[in-house]
Amino acid sequence: MSEEKEQAVDQPAVEAAEPVEPEAGCCCRCGEQSADEPSAPGRRAALAAVVGGVGLVYAAGLAYPVYKYLATAAELSAAEEKQTEISLDGADTMAPGTAMVFKFGGRPTLLIHHPDSTWSAMTAVCTHLGCTVAYQADQNRIHCACHGGVYDPKTGANVSGPPPKPLKTYAVAVAAGKVVVSRA
Numbered sequence: 445m446s447e448e449k450e451q452a453v454d455q456p457a458v459e460a461a462e463p464v465e466p467e468a469g470c471c472c473r474c475g476e477q478s479a480d481e482p483s484a485p486g487r488r489a490a491l492a493a494v495v496g497g498v499g500l501v502y503a504a505g506l507a508y509p510v511y512k513y514l515a516t517a518a519e520l521s522a523a524e525e526k527q528t529e530i531s532l533d534g535a536d537t538m539a540p541g542t543a544m545v546f547k548f549g550g551r552p553t554l555l556i557h558h559p560d561s562t563w564s565a566m567t568a569v570c571t572h573l574g575c576t577v578a579y580q581a582d583q584n585r586i587h588c589a590c591h592g593g594v595y596d597p598k599t600g601a602n603v604s605g606p607p608p609k610p611l612k613t614y615a616v617a618v619a620a621g622k623v624v625v626s627r628a
């Protein structure tokens with residue numbers, strides 16, 4: 445073995461350089477923190493705050509119509525309960541076999557003067573999906589054009605079709621110059 449080869453064997457091996465990991469927040473691999481840039485956890489928190497804020501606005505946008513619908517239904521129901529009686533001036537002159545629709549407690553209501561001179565009053569809101577029903581004297585029935593629901597014109601009973609319940613009826617009192625409808 446030559447002298448040169450013996451020297452190479454005796455010298456210590458050069459250690460491999462460790463890779464330098466950049467520190468958080470540094471824009472390059474220099475390992476220094478930039479004063480302008482937030483750290484990675486800071487950016488994540490800011491992004492989460494923005495996403496959370498957008499989510500809140502979106503949820504509020506969805507919730508408002510639901511709230512409005514429920515509030516309106518509650519107001520309508522309260523108004524309905526509040527009005528217990530209504531006087532329909534001149535309704536006493538309605539001809540037999542005719543009907544009129546009026547608002548009672550905020551809801552359309554039917555007053556019917558039957559061919560046999562009796563009277564009845566009931567809500568005109570179909571119990572199926574809420575369409576307004578109509579009196580049909582020639583067929584002696586109350587009909588809902590939406591899905592063909594039929595009710596008895598004197599009792600409000602659901603006779604055929606999809607309506608699940610009868611129409612709510614009211615008391616009728618005929619006096620000179622008016623007809624008074626009230627909650628029974």
Ligand code: FES
Nearest residue numbers: 570572573588593
């Ligand atoms: S809404 Fe009246 S029958 Fe469906």
